Amino acid sequence: MNFLDPGLWAGRIHSGGWLTGDGGSHDVREPATGLTLGTVGHATPAQVRAAATEAARAQRPWARATPQTRATVLRRAAELFGEHADEISDWLVRESGGTRLKADREIAAARAECLEAAALPTHPAGEVLATNSDRWSFARRRPVGVVSVIAPFNFPLTLAIRSVAPALGLGNSVLLKPDPRTSVSGGVVLQRVFEEAGLPSGGLHLLPGAGDVGEAVVTAPEVRVISFTGSTAAGRRVGEAAARLLKRAHLELGGNNALVVLPGADIELATSAGAFGSFLHQGQICMATGRHLVHRDVYEAYATRLAERADALRVGDPFRQDVQLGPVIDEGQLAGIDAIVAESVRAGARVRAGGRHEGLLYRPTVLTELDATMPAWTQEIFGPVAPILPFDDVDEVADLVNASEYGLAVGILGDVGAAMRLADRVDAGKVHINEQTVGDEAYAPMGGVGASGTGSRFGGATANIEAFTETQWVTVKPEIEHYPF
Structure with a gap:
């Protein structure tokens, strides 16, 4: 047996x-x-x-x-x-x-x-x-x-x-x-x-x-x-x-976790981290990267490369195929993801990759041209969606990170000194410097503040x-x- x-x-x-x-x-x-x-x-x-x-x-x-x-x-x-x-x-x-x-x-x-x-x-x-x-x-x-x-x-x-x-x-x-x-x-x-x-x-x-x-x-x-x-x-x-x-x-x-990309960050490494944070297990993770905050100097390069990575990911039946994303859990979850993306697009967001599905298989999606009031930015999507917003300085990005009611995880990519100074200003249960937002170990405390x-x-x-x-x-x-x- x-x-x-x-x-x-x-x-x-x-x-x-x-x-x-x-x-x-x-x-x-x-x-x-x-x-x-x-x-x-x-x-x-x-x-x-x-x-x-x-x-x-x-x-x-x-x-x-x-x-x-x-x-x-x-x-x-x-x-x-x-x-x-x-x-x-x-x-x-x-x-x-x-x-x-x-x-x-x-x-x-x-x-x-x-x-x-x-x-x-x-x-x-x-x-x-x-x-x-x-x-x-x-x-x-x-x-x-x-x-x-x-x-x-x-x-x-x-x-x-x-x-x-x-x-x-x-x-x-x-x-x-x-x-x-x-x-x-x-x-x-x-x-x-x-x-x-x-x-x-x-x-x-x-x-x-x-x-x-x-x-x-x-x-x-x-x-x-x-x-x-x-x-x-x-x-x-x-x-x-x-x-x-x-x-x-x-x-x-829940969480609507922020990944901050500082000026000078390596775009190849940063977009790989960003794709993993947003698309692992179809984004159905409380620690998933729900907001990509990218310095304006590297914003377009980051958005372009992240969309390329999203388009290259394989989506399918994970038991019978060699894929990187499987299905979302059920129709209710799919409907919620699709509604948030559609509403944000109607409000002016641009789909740079994905935005479509076949059955429960939702393509990894990258959104740009957002503002901080759109549902794709303010809500926990719990799906494979990566919204990107530019910032100009550390004061602005600290305010944007802390504007969310959630406070679970923050990732900061780039110069360690600048990242340490930003880490002191963000409200979250976890801060990962030069890592994305998804991380958990049996030996480390885990939890969030606020609505998290x-x-x-x-x-x-x-x-x-x-x-x-x-x-x-x-x-x-x-x-x-x-x-x-």
Whole structure:
């Protein structure tokens, strides 16, 4: 039997074992062809509540397990991602519409996240505090208990594992709700990996479903922290619901990220970086380059060369063809991309490349002659579109970068000294000098400000410990204190 044999999970959820999803089922479709690849079961809110109860029960013995026990599970999970990489890659390519390059990056990221999380059980769990009393005073970190992870469709494996692995490593149990469109890559894969890695029953619950399931994994009383990655609109709803219940919500949301090209930048290298930032995975990345700000001295050369690169990129079925772009995820996504481009063109933007599609295959698109009010400039497109705007000086470009409500990633290409001075003036969770805007490592903090989220809550020991533990103050006196009552 294959590791991801549909006979095991078809029509099912996982909560202490593979169970029939009482919420019906959802066909897993291949965007490139429309073929049905399988059927994923949907949970009901009642099944979520039962899962949350079981997760709370299972969490305490898991938290008491030795650091070596928890680390061993996570290291074994990393090995399993490698052992079954070919099968996992096929699902990532076919279900999400991504290329083999993108799938390989996701699997490598999953392995790295598990190995990084394997170090968390032995990370120092607190500190000794000063005190004015005759006692010891400590602050220690303890697991929050039950964590809900809600993951999106675009990088389904990466954006689920980066919360699931550290939450488990720190002694929590997890309710995982993947996007219905990628419930295998972002759900079944993780469940099977941790099942085979030896995670005790009840530590991870796979709960695919629609909005009612999403609401249930937020509101279940046992859940103390929600880790959400997705659109800003959906993130606001999650944050509002969590705030009413006095729960923490870590929100990694949308972006309209700027790539700044300084005067004197190498046009060949800059346009290669710009094409990668805008067109990787069809632009369906929160960190994708959504705005190209190019100094007027090199603006025309940059626009011309970027359009040439866009025209040369191969678009097609990534499972059966050697292509650099696959399909966008579904008709709804395609309609949104097409509407933004069409509206901007009606307002005066010029299409220098692309601007057309065949089915869900949208050509990489370059737009010039924009102004800062057009939708292609102001909105997160989440498609393979590169809008370009010229600037004249550092004051102007700093204002243009910061004019967006989003604050996730900024890339700056060119002279390092000038780039460093600009980096001090931009509002973003990440700044990459002489790199494009798409970048993520298991060892580095990841997150945005403004409409891009609630700050860096993923990546590296510091951010993960902050995200998935609570601080408890503990004092110890050598004998019972005398009180005046």
